[in-house]
Amino acid sequence: SFFLAWMKKRGTPRHEIEAELRALDILIVQLRTPPFSRQALGGLGGMLG
Known part of the structure; x- marks a missing residue:
């Protein structure tokens, strides 16, 4: 990918690159997980409502 290149x-040392990618993966997984999404939306709704 462009990012890796x-x-x-x-x-950047390889182990640092891998750590960055792992952190990104974790973030993406969290964003895709329904409970997290619902909490985030609920929090936004609470602030707006």
Whole structure:
């Protein structure tokens, strides 16, 4: 991916790149999980309502 190529070009150590990717994966999974989405939407609704 572009992101990986960019990280390598900057000379980022491989273990750091992998840690970044893991963090991204975790974030994406959390955003996709229904309970999280409902909580986030509920929180927004509470603030707006």
